[in-house]
Amino acid sequence: MKAAHQESTAPQILPEALFRALSDSTRLRAVVLLAREGELCVCELTIALRVSQPKMSRHLAVLRETRLVDVRRDGVWSHYRLAGGLPQWAREALRTVADGCYRQAPFARDVERLHRMPDRPGGRCST
Amino acid sequence: MKAAHQESTAPQILPEALFRALSDSTRLRAVVLLAREGELCVCELTIALRVSQPKMSRHLAVLRETRLVDVRRDGVWSHYRLAGGLPQWAREALRTVADGCYRQAPFARDVERLHRMPDRPGGRCST
DNA sequence: GCAATATATTCGATTATCCATATATATTCA
DNA sequence: TGAATATATATGGATAATCGAATATATTGC
Numbered sequence: 650m651k652a653a654h655q656e657s658t659a660p661q662i663l664p665e666a667l668f669r670a671l672s673d674s675t676r677l678r679a680v681v682l683l684a685r686e687g688e689l690c691v692c693e694l695t696i697a698l699r700v701s702q703p704k705m706s707r708h709l710a711v712l713r714e715t716r717l718v719d720v721r722r723d724g725v726w727s728h729y730r731l732a733g734g735l736p737q738w739a740r741e742a743l744r745t746v747a748d749g750c751y752r753q754a755p756f757a758r759d760v761e762r763l764h765r766m767p768d769r770p771g772g773r774c775s776t
Numbered sequence: 777m778k779a780a781h782q783e784s785t786a787p788q789i790l791p792e793a794l795f796r797a798l799s800d801s802t803r804l805r806a807v808v809l810l811a812r813e814g815e816l817c818v819c820e821l822t823i824a825l826r827v828s829q830p831k832m833s834r835h836l837a838v839l840r841e842t843r844l845v846d847v848r849r850d851g852v853w854s855h856y857r858l859a860g861g862l863p864q865w866a867r868e869a870l871r872t873v874a875d876g877c878y879r880q881a882p883f884a885r886d887v888e889r890l891h892r893m894p895d896r897p898g899g900r901c902s903t
Numbered sequence: 904g905c906a907a908t909a910t911a912t913t914c915g916a917t918t919a920t921c922c923a924t925a926t927a928t929a930t931t932c933a
Numbered sequence: 934t935g936a937a938t939a940t941a942t943a944t945g946g947a948t949a950a951t952c953g954a955a956t957a958t959a960t961t962g963c
Contacts, residue, residue: 664808664877665801672799673921674792681791691940704922706941725930725939738876742869749865750791800951818910831952833911852909852960 661736662716670715674755675700675708680717680731681756684747686763688721688730690770697763726770788863789843797842801882802827802835807844807858808883811874813890815848815857817897824890853897 671677678698683689689697695705709729712718717735721728731743750756763769798804805825810816816824822832836856839845844862848855858870877883890896 664873665799665804667873668795668798668804671795672792675921677792677795701923702940703924703926703942706939707921710941722940727940736876738872741876742872745865745869745872746791749863749868802951828953829910830912830954830956833909834951837911849910854910 662739664738666715667717667739667742670711670717673708673711675704676712678755678759679705679708679712679729680743681747681751682759682763683718683729683731684743685751685760688728689763690726690728693763693766693769694729696766697759699762789866791865793842794844794866794869797839797844800835800838802831803839805882805886806832806835806839806856807870808874808878809886809890810845810856810858811870812878812887815855816890817853817855820890820893820896821856823893824886826889 671680675698679694682694682697691702691705691709694709695702698705700708709718712729713720716732718729719732721730731740735743751760798807802825806821809821809824818829818832818836821836822829825832827835836845839856840847843859845856846859848857858867862870878887
């Protein structure tokens, strides 16, 4: 009997799709930041990465389509996190890269900007 | 004092360059095959991946430029292997992906074709 | 010295990707 | 109900990447 989220039968990400999705700087930074910070909304990612909102949204769409991230919608708010159903090799590869690179540019600055952000929705949604 | 191969000061691969290099199917398959098989020459990779020689050569050039692979030249023969000086996060990420995916298409078939190849130069160069 | 072999490179055409800008959609609040 | 807010989508243009075919280069063997 399958779990409600159907991890076992959902189309699994292929390695080529994973590498293709992360070949873009904006998407890679978003994924590394999510790996470090857990869950973030679009405006947090937009501020942290210093990109325009439509651009951020477009790249998140690619990450959704590639099944690298999951979305939790809360009214007008969309909260993103790394996908729960990733195969182990994908999860571990992302973890390895994120842990190995998050202290370096551009990732370190992304985290700085996130943590300096006033009025982070994250603070609100954990209420 | 630096080691002769200058691992500590050679320009290190960046995550974006790694993902970009492996976003192409041919290059990804080549790297996974090298991760499994150690060292291969151009014609072994060409046969295993069923791509034309100029195409294989062009993609290997990209992998060399990205410093993902090293070349050992022996007369007219060029033997490729995964780069020795990769940062740990890159080495581990590649290992994780290769170990996690080598049994699946298209990687499994690439290994089969390699192992079925008659007159493998590899047999000769280990002499 | 030339043919054979292995490999690398070039080039024009094609395909893919990214972008800024504009706009659409959904939700919430006064 | 309309304004404000958060987010998603469309589009044409620009840029980047890939490809097959052709060709170049280097080495080896006869």
